Amino acid sequence: MQGWNFPQRLYFFRSAAMSSELDLLALEALGWGPDFGDAYQTFRAALSPGEQQRVTPVRVVGVQRQTFQVRGVDGEQEARLAGASRHSGALTPAIGDWCVLEAASDGSGRLLEVLPRRTTFARALGGEEGKRAGAVRQQVIAANVDLVLIVTSPDLDFDLERLERYVLAVQHSGARPVLVLNKADLHAQADWWVEQLRSLGPDLEIHVTSAQASQEPGSQGLESVRGLLTPGVTLALIGSSGVGKSTLTNALLGRPAAPTGEVRASDQQGRHTTTSRTLYAVPGGGLLIDNPGLRDIAVWDADAAGFEDLEALATQCRFRKCTHTTEPGCAVQAAVRAGEVSAARLAAFQKQSGRRGRR
Numbered sequence: 001m002q003g004w005n006f007p008q009r010l011y012f013f014r015s016a017a018m019s020s021e022l023d024l025l026a027l028e029a030l031g032w033g034p035d036f037g038d039a040y041q042t043f044r045a046a047l048s049p050g051e052q053q054r055v056t057p058v059r060v061v062g063v064q065r066q067t068f069q070v071r072g073v074d075g076e077q078e079a080r081l082a083g084a085s086r087h088s089g090a091l092t093p094a095i096g097d098w099c100v101l102e103a104a105s106d107g108s109g110r111l112l113e114v115l116p117r118r119t120t121f122a123r124a125l126g127g128e129e130g131k132r133a134g135a136v137r138q139q140v141i142a143a144n145v146d147l148v149l150i151v152t153s154p155d156l157d158f159d160l161e162r163l164e165r166y167v168l169a170v171q172h173s174g175a176r177p178v179l180v181l182n183k184a185d186l187h188a189q190a191d192w193w194v195e196q197l198r199s200l201g202p203d204l205e206i207h208v209t210s211a212q213a214s215q216e217p218g219s220q221g222l223e224s225v226r227g228l229l230t231p232g233v234t235l236a237l238i239g240s241s242g243v244g245k246s247t248l249t250n251a252l253l254g255r256p257a258a259p260t261g262e263v264r265a266s267d268q269q270g271r272h273t274t275t276s277r278t279l280y281a282v283p284g285g286g287l288l289i290d291n292p293g294l295r296d297i298a299v300w301d302a303d304a305a306g307f308e309d310l311e312a313l314a315t316q317c318r319f320r321k322c323t324h325t326t327e328p329g330c331a332v333q334a335a336v337r338a339g340e341v342s343a344a345r346l347a348a349f350q351k352q353s354g355r356r357g358r359r
């Protein structure tokens with residue numbers, strides 16, 4: 001299938017003689033790891049022998065309203081959620097999730113379970129609804145992302161405070177943040193900007209790219225980013241509009257990432273609908289999630305990105321408009337004193353709450 005560069009011989013061998021070792025290789029190219037394997041085996045062991053024959057692990061590569069585009073060792077297919085009856089918890093797969101697929105004889109697929117996530121990029125759905133539920137509900141935007149490129153450019157977009165919030169949000173998700181200064185061609189000297197970025201943390205990796213010129217051979221900046229994409233690693237890009245995320249994505253994929261999706265199907269009225277596949281295999285290894293929800297970080301950054309736990313704590317403060325500084329009965333300050341929340345995260349949270357208050 002276009003866009004996927006799994007060695008065809010895997011499938012050849014598979015049909016000739018089923019080899020679980022080769023299956024494992026194919027799964028690992030999709031981001032599979034031992035942690036998922038353990039959870040999968042546990043879930044599978046609880047199924048009937050008949051069911052055990054029909055299940056396989058698959059990764060969610062596209063999410064539509066009712067259906068999911070999933071990929072496993074047998075290729076890509078559409079799947080729906082299994083009935084709620086067999087689950088205790090809510091089953092809401094997100095892009096990047098590993099799921100247990102049950103194949104029916106007619107070729108259709110049902111997702112039975114979402115395997116525990118390695119990382120979770122979530123957006124808090126705060127407000128009254130969240131408070132009534134006693135906790136802040138969250139919407140998972142992307143799952144099992146390993147690396148996030150935080151892209152900026154040496155121009156009006158450059159905003160260290162915003163970048164710091166992005167770094168915190170990425171770290172909170174469990175993924176590793178990597179800073180990318182794109183459009184390096186705009187300035188003869190990128191050093192000054194790189195120094196600024198370095199102030200965000202001595203351990204943060206920084207890459208300097210010129211994505212537009214990347215088609216030219218020897219574009220070293222892009223090659224160093226490409227080097228991050230080892231087999232099985234899942235990467236995502238965030239950053240505000242216009243910094244060059246699409247240009248970088250297309251350069252990494254070696255082709256346009258088809259913003260409207262590439263799978264076309266007809267709905268009941270016969271209209272063409274585009275299903276959105278947003279997890280791509282990168283030629284040479286690695287996977288890339290290009291998800292509108294992630295791109296919107298510029299929008300949801302202003303909300304509660306990465307601070308679900310503190311948002312939830314804040315609902316327990318004595319005062320509704322608590323600023324978490326000197327108020328009595330402040331649950332957030334209590335957590336800081338107890339060592340459960342770092343002072344640095346509190347500072348970032350306060351900055352963010354202040355901004356929200358002014359809106």
Ligand SMILES: Nc1nc2c(ncn2[C@@H]2O[C@H](COP(=O)(O)OP(=O)(O)OP(=O)(O)O)[C@@H](O)[C@H]2O)c(=O)[nH]1
Nearest residue numbers: 182183184210211212240241242243244245246247
């Ligand atoms: N000079 C220069 N321009 C670039 C570079 N990379 C991207 N651009 C240009 O910057 C503009 C925005 O690039 P996009 O890739 O669309 O930016 P984006 O981050 O995807 O923006 P959104 O889709 O709005 O989120 C385009 O006109 C690109 O051609 C670069 O390395 N140097």
Ligand SMILES: [Zn+2]
Nearest residue numbers: 317322324330
């Ligand atoms: Zn408080």
